[in-house]
Amino acid sequence: GPSDMHADVVVLGAGPGGYTAAFRAADLGKKVILIERYPTLGGVCLNVGCIPSKALLHAAKVITDADEATAHGIVFGKAQIDLDKLRSWKESVIAKLTKGLKALAKQRKVEVVHGNGKFVTGHSIQVETAEGSKTISFEHCIIAAGSSVTRIPGFPYDDPRLIDSTGALALNDVPQRMLIIGGGIIGLEMATVYSALGSKISVVEWMDQLIPGADPDLVKPLHRRIGKRYEAIYLKTKVTKIEAAEAGLTVTFEGDKAPQPQTYDRILLAVGRRPNGREIGAEAIGIQVNERGFIPVDQQMRTNLPHIFAIGDIAGEPMLAHKATYEGKLAAEVIAGHKVAFDARTIPSVAYTDPEIAWMGLTEKEAIKQGIDYEKAVFPWAASGRAISMAREEGLTQLLLDKTTRRILGAGMTGINAGELIAETVLALEMGADMQDLSLTIHPHPTLSETVLFAAEMAEGTITDLF
Ligand code: FAD
Secondary structure, eight states: OOOSEEEEEEEEOOSHHHHHHHHHHHHTTOOEEEEESSSSSSHHHHHHSHHHHHHHHHHHHHHHHHHHGGGGTOOOOSOOOOHHHHHHHHHHHHHHHHHHHHHHHHHTTOEEEESEEEEEETTEEEEEETTEEEEEEEEEEEEOOOEEEOOOTTSOTTSTTEEOHHHHHHTOOOOSEEEEEOOSHHHHHHHHHHHHHTOEEEEEOSSSSSSTTSOHHHHHHHHHHHHHHSSEEEOSOEEEEEEEETTEEEEEEESTTOOSOEEESEEEEOOOEEEOGGGSSTGGGTOOOOTTSOOOOOTTOBOSSTTEEEOGGGGOSSOOHHHHHHHHHHHHHHHTTOOOOOOOSOOOEEEOSSSEEEEEEOOHHHHHHTTOOEEEEEEEGGGOHHHHHTTOOOOEEEEEEETTTOBEEEEEEEETTHHHHHHHHHHHHHTTOBHHHHHTSOOOSSOTTHHHHHHHHHHHTOOOOOO
16 A cells, blocks of 8 residues: 555664664664654663663662661661652653653654554554554564563452552552562562562562572572561462452462461552563564564564564563663664674673672573583672671672583672672673683772672682682
């Protein structure tokens, strides 16, 4: 049919994957149209994900640090929280970034079309805009339509007290008693925020540990700390029923250690996210979508239709922003004719909880499963001068290395700023660094980054003094 607009590259979805792909394609000389159903760019990450959660976690850290300083003779008193002001500060953080993106799109002459988009043919997408329906045709398309929250069927979702991560980030109020369903990264980050703000938190997780993807040793210090602060943590337990009444939401649990039914003021459901693969008309034009809703891609991010690409959450696990941006850049470069492919050694994971947990490369479990002859070096932060002087000694830094080559295979750390510290080990893995490389690299003293050096020295048997 007739097309209202045409572009070399059409990008569907303006999250971290989509805007990165659009900007890179434009920088490589392509005419680009970026389609986004929401009024702002940035997707889940900027609007209702990574960024607002980190703004609120910053506030939580200020409260907690002030609170704990009492033990060192500095007394601030109980934090007074102006929720309206905190909320509008968080909104201003988002606005700064989404406005920045808008300007960057304009600078590059990336045309943004707002509205819901669906494929109509293998070379066109129809967008329902405020000014009516528009057909946009393309040579190449990059699908970056992301993911949505997963729901457990049968819960009373029309009750405003049952919220998802977006509802939790809205920060409408601070409930007295809050249950978090799902002990993964998103649930525990929100627990960190609401606990600092004054809510009594309970967490229920179906698996046998919090943050099920992470090494159990890394999770222990977090579990120990929040176990003291939260009302309850139920593992190997699931919620089977939520009943809404005026007094609250009454929850029925199931499992060996399941408690009696409990009533909460607020429930946050954080049991994962599902890709939006089935919501964009992809199957109708012959794009393969798997049973979970992911769109399978090859090493160059191509779907089964070679001129259509998929990136970010919709293209597979792990659903992380830094994976989406890496893939977005890659897809744009492939379209521009560069001979590039996905060959990153690892995608690091970070839980921005208190303490933080970060890991990359192989976990010990995976090394065992793959029959790799590995060695493990663990440096406890209780022997780090910097950790002690920050009164946060509960952390650890752990390196996994190949016994024969001495090369780094994986790393994990728990403690404040673990999310920043993991980057050095990611570079080490990308560069094929061995324990000598790490142990002969002079690290500044006293820093938490030294814990990587110390762990490598432990592996080498060259560690002398601690602290
Ligand atoms: P998205 O960000 O989901 O963007 C997809 C975009 O496509 C959306 O803007 C959507 O509106 C648009 N879209 C979808 N369908 C259509 C359509 N048919 N027409 C038009 N537009 C459409 N990741 C991290 O790495 N670090 C973190 O700290 C982190 N924290 C998070 C915290 C929370 C609470 C949540 C929910 C997620 C968090 N994530 C984090 C995950 C991260 O947000 C995602 O991995 C990331 O946003 C994926 O980017 P994307 O570009 O694939 O898709």
